[in-house]
Amino acid sequence: MHDENLHNEPLLNKSYPDPGINVENAWADMHARLDDEMPVVKVKKPGWKNWKWPGGIFILGLIIATIWLVVKQKEVLNISMPIEKRADLPNVSSGNNQKETAEAKNTRVKGRTDSENLVKVDSVATFVQPGNSANNITRLVDSNLGVGILKQDSTTRLVGTLKGNGVLDNPDLRKSTGLTLVNKKRNVNPVNDKAAIKSFEKKAIVPIDKKGKKQGQYLTPPSAFLVAGDKGGNKNKNPDPVPIAAEADYFIPYGLDKDIAAGNTALMNDPFSQFPKAEKKSQTRINEELLDSAKKISGGNGKLSVNTKNAGIFKDIHYGAQWNIPLPIQGTDNLFTGASGGSQVYGILIPQIWITKNWGAKHELRFVVDAFAKYYLGSQTLASSTGTYSGTDSTLVIRDSSLINSQGFSLALLYNHHLAGRWTIGAGLQYQWQSKALGEIKTVRASDQAKLSGELISIDKSSTLWNYIAPGFLVGRVEAGYSFRNATLGAGVLIPVTSLTSGGSPKAQPINGQVFIRWRIH
Amino acid sequence: MEDLKNIIAGCRVNDRKSQEKLYKQFYPAFFALCKTFFSDNHDILTALNNGMLKIFRNIGQYDPSRGEFFNWCYTIIRNAALTLVRDKRANLTVELKDDLNVYTTINPFRQFEWKDIYVYLDKLPAGTRAVCSLFYLEGYNIREIGEALELKDGTVKWHLNECRNKLKVIFEQSPIIERSA
Numbered sequence: 001m002h003d004e005n006l007h008n009e010p011l012l013n014k015s016y017p018d019p020g021i022n023v024e025n026a027w028a029d030m031h032a033r034l035d036d037e038m039p040v041v042k043v044k045k046p047g048w049k050n051w052k053w054p055g056g057i058f059i060l061g062l063i064i065a066t067i068w069l070v071v072k073q074k075e076v077l078n079i080s081m082p083i084e085k086r087a088d089l090p091n092v093s094s095g096n097n098q099k100e101t102a103e104a105k106n107t108r109v110k111g112r113t114d115s116e117n118l119v120k121v122d123s124v125a126t127f128v129q130p131g132n133s134a135n136n137i138t139r140l141v142d143s144n145l146g147v148g149i150l151k152q153d154s155t156t157r158l159v160g161t162l163k164g165n166g167v168l169d170n171p172d173l174r175k176s177t178g179l180t181l182v183n184k185k186r187n188v189n190p191v192n193d194k195a196a197i198k199s200f201e202k203k204a205i206v207p208i209d210k211k212g213k214k215q216g217q218y219l220t221p222p223s224a225f226l227v228a229g230d231k232g233g234n235k236n237k238n239p240d241p242v243p244i245a246a247e248a249d250y251f252i253p254y255g256l257d258k259d260i261a262a263g264n265t266a267l268m269n270d271p272f273s274q275f276p277k278a279e280k281k282s283q284t285r286i287n288e289e290l291l292d293s294a295k296k297i298s299g300g301n302g303k304l305s306v307n308t309k310n311a312g313i314f315k316d317i318h319y320g321a322q323w324n325i326p327l328p329i330q331g332t333d334n335l336f337t338g339a340s341g342g343s344q345v346y347g348i349l350i351p352q353i354w355i356t357k358n359w360g361a362k363h364e365l366r367f368v369v370d371a372f373a374k375y376y377l378g379s380q381t382l383a384s385s386t387g388t389y390s391g392t393d394s395t396l397v398i399r400d401s402s403l404i405n406s407q408g409f410s411l412a413l414l415y416n417h418h419l420a421g422r423w424t425i426g427a428g429l430q431y432q433w434q435s436k437a438l439g440e441i442k443t444v445r446a447s448d449q450a451k452l453s454g455e456l457i458s459i460d461k462s463s464t465l466w467n468y469i470a471p472g473f474l475v476g477r478v479e480a481g482y483s484f485r486n487a488t489l490g491a492g493v494l495i496p497v498t499s500l501t502s503g504g505s506p507k508a509q510p511i512n513g514q515v516f517i518r519w520r521i522h
Numbered sequence: 523m524e525d526l527k528n529i530i531a532g533c534r535v536n537d538r539k540s541q542e543k544l545y546k547q548f549y550p551a552f553f554a555l556c557k558t559f560f561s562d563n564h565d566i567l568t569a570l571n572n573g574m575l576k577i578f579r580n581i582g583q584y585d586p587s588r589g590e591f592f593n594w595c596y597t598i599i600r601n602a603a604l605t606l607v608r609d610k611r612a613n614l615t616v617e618l619k620d621d622l623n624v625y626t627t628i629n630p631f632r633q634f635e636w637k638d639i640y641v642y643l644d645k646l647p648a649g650t651r652a653v654c655s656l657f658y659l660e661g662y663n664i665r666e667i668g669e670a671l672e673l674k675d676g677t678v679k680w681h682l683n684e685c686r687n688k689l690k691v692i693f694e695q696s697p698i699i700e701r702s703a
Contacts, residue, residue, distance in 0.1 A: 017640070019553035020563045023546055026553075030545055030571050031538070038578060040536055383535045387582045399582050401531055441531055443585070453587055457527045464532025464540045 054474030054498045058431040061413055065365065069357065316358040320486075320520040321351035322368070327491075327513035330378035334456075339407040339436035341456045347372060354518070356416070364416040366426065373410035373432050375475075377403050377500060379440065380508040382468040386446060396446040401439060401465055403508065404456070406500060408435040412477060422483040430475040430494065436460050437469055470502040481518065488518040526591065533581045541578055548592065552599045558655035559603045561644045565610075573602030600660065604670045607652040645692055646685060653681035 019026070325348055328335055338344030352370040359365075380403040389395040414428030442454035459465045474497040481490025496509035529547075532540025552573065556566040576598050584594055639659070643651050652671060656662040657678075662670065667678045 016550040016554040019550055020557070021553070021567055023549045026549060026567055026570070027542060027545055029567060030574055031542070033571060033575055034538070034541065034578065037575065038536055040538060385534065385582050389583065389585065399534065401534065439531075441527070441534075453585060455527065455586060457531060459528070463528040464535060464537035465528070467537075 054431060055472065058411070058413075058429060058474065061429060065413060317355065317522075318358070318520055319353070319355040319522055320518060322354055322516050322518040323348060323351050324492075324514040324516045326374070326376060327515060329513045330376040330510055334404050334438065335376070337405070337438055337456070339405065339438045339460075340458045341438060347374060351519075362418045364418065364424075364426075366412075366414040366416050366428070368410075368412040368414065368430070370410045370412075373408055375406045375432060375473075375494070375500065376512055377405060377508055377510050379404060380501065380506070380510070382439070382465055382501060382505045389443070389452065397443050397452060398446050398449075399441070399443050401441050401468075403459070403465075403469065403501065404438045404440055406432075406434045406437045406469070408433045408472070414477060414479070424481045424483060424488065424490070426477075426479045426481075428477050429497075430477045431472055432475060433472040434469055434500070437466075439465055468501055468503040468505040470498070470500055473500045474498045479516070481516070486520040488520075489516075490518065491515050530581065530584070530591065533578060536578075544577075545574055548595060551592075551596070555596065555599055556603050557640060558643060558659050559607055559652050560648070561651070565606065569603040569606045570599060572606065573599035576602060601670075604652070604656075607648075608671055610648060642689060642692055646688055650681045650684045650688070653678055654685040657682055657685075 326335060336343055336345045336347065338347065350372040352368050354366055354368045356364050356366045381400050382403055383401045385399050387397065387399065389397045410430050410432035412428055412430035414426045416424050416426035418424050437459040439457045439459045440454055441457055443452045444450060445452055457463075457465075459469065476495045476497055477492060478495070479490055479492030481488040492514050494512040494514070496511075499507040499509055501508045526547075529540045529543050533544055549570075552570050553566060556569045556573075560566045560569065573595075577595050580598075584591060588594075643655065646654060653667055653673075656667045656670065657664075664675050664678045664682075667673065668675050671678075673681075
């Protein structure tokens with residue numbers, strides 16, 4: 001070259017004159033030549049066919065869950081209807097001065113088997129766990145009979161908070177194998193007071209069945225927690241720990257904190273007094289006690305009513321955030337590299353949002369939304385070609401376009417089961433829409449696979465390589481966690497059910513793992 | 523440049539859309555390049571598309587560590603144009619005169635815009651035009667031009683001298699040169 005400068009000019013950025021031939025016409029000519037000499041092998045376009053099944057299954061699952069929730073809601077609303085409106089029930093609502101004799105009421109209650117499947121008191125008694133003190137049983141029966149509903153069958157129970165003034169707050173009908181009245185304040189913090197727990201354990205009750213045999217398990221932590229009420233940990237205001245059902249099909253005191261706060265301490269001055277030492281009683285004796293208790297209803301204050309506030313589908317709904325830390329199952333390279341090619345360590349700080357609906361103390365349906373879902377593939381080849389390294393270097397090389405990670409939006413539906421203690425296991429399905437991906441174009445020597453060059457690229461919907469990426473994929477999700485106060489620490493495994501790739505590229509269903517911290521806001 | 527990487531990746535898998543993007547992105551530059559060698563649009567397009575076809579066929583061999591992608595393409599297009607020039611070499615085989623050494627002193631095109639350059643190049647015979655373009659616009663030396671066009675050095679010099687003489691006449695008659703002066 002006699003003038004190197006001519007070659008060092010930024011040629012691409014020069015201002016060139018308008019070409020004499022329109023670019024569209026020129027491209028048409030080029031296109032025709034390409035079709036003749038380099039025909040395109042049709043790439044299977046990802047479409048509805050590729051994801052209709054996983055997407056359909058996911059949507060179907062959501063629909064079934066929704067229907068189930070609606071049915072459940074109707075059931076709850078029906079049962080928790082204010083008793084003033086129920087003609088078949090004794091009118092014991094506030095302001096009602098109607099009196100019944102103890103004998104008359106007892107007779108009426110005993111014989112009640114109305115069209116709405118209300119059961120006899122005898123039947124109710126069958127499901128009340130023995131071992132409770134007489135007071136508790138009385139009040140339990142008070143709430144049942146006073147409200148006049150309960151017990152469709154042996155698998156149903158009413159839960160709620162019986163306030164000191166006789167109002168049953170937050171009533172809710174649930175599945176159960178025993179009759180339980182549960183303090184609904186599930187989001188209060190358990191008391192980490194070993195002495196209190198120990199004391200509580202000593203007063204555990206032993207439920208027995210009709211034959212006098214032990215039934216179920218002892219009501220001991222962690223089947224029940226001791227909670228400090230809603231005083232925000234201020235022991236001076238409410239120093240006594242309150243036992244609350246965690247798992248439970250057993251009777252638990254209720255509303256104690258509110259009662260104490262309201263000065264209604266007549267019912268429960270000592271929370272532990274409700275848990276006398278285990279005592280075996282025959283079913284007959286239990287029934288007798290219950291019926292005796294029922295008789296006391298006749299002297300009721302006539303103020304029992306149902307408060308439907310906060311009742312229904314919104315009961316037992318919690319929500320919060322979850323942070324996931326990816327486990328390097330697919331390698332540590334690019335673990336924190338975002339789809340744009342830059343470092344995105346901050347990505348792990350962006351939480352998933354979750355909402356749960358609980359049924360009983362053990363069953364939980366969890367819906368999770370993740371706007372920053374990331375999935376790792378290690379290095380999944382999308383397209384590959386073999387050739388010489390360059391025009392002057394005849395080394396045989398393989399050029400791969402591969403997928404490293406995928407980013408998008410995900411929805412998940414999981415069933416969580418609370419085991420004994422604070423352990424929880426869960427399983428469900430997650431569907432992730434892919435919106436962007438991190439890829440790599442690399443050249444390796446064919447003979448020994450030595451990497452000669454490589455560069456990261458961002459793949460989005462405008463990229464050609466996007467044709468090789470599925471619009472979304474379905475993932476099976478299994479997880480286990482350990483709860484502590486409002487937090488749950490756990491680990492999960494994600495197993496793809498469908499491939500992350502499409503368009504004729506090799507299937508990609510890599511397993512991912514993550515450690516998570518789940519925080520319950522409510 | 524992130525977008526160019528994606529285009530290259532697409533071209534590697536023979537994706538038409540990527541090829542179209544690349545073609546249209548580089549088209550003005552490459553058309554201008556080819557126009558320095560040919561006056562006829564058909565020849566320009568032939569040279570350009572020959573070169574682009576080579577690019578698409580061999581894009582897998584492009585190694586980013588060895589230079590800019592545009593420069594790699596530019597070289598291929600220029601070589602494609604030179605190939606076409608050689609194929610039309612009837613006007614190149616002119617008898618040489620080996621005493622001409624004035625061609626390197628001044629680049630007559632440096633001060634002009636593209637449209638002016640084309641005006642002058644269009645007034646040159648095809649063979650002389652190619653030699654002139656390589657020498658003054660592409661920076662080739664005589665030996666390189668000789669190798670590229672398969673000409674003897676003396677012939678290249680003759681073309682350069684011819685170019686100088688013709689341009690001198692043209693410049694003297696042209697209003698453009700007056701403005702430049």
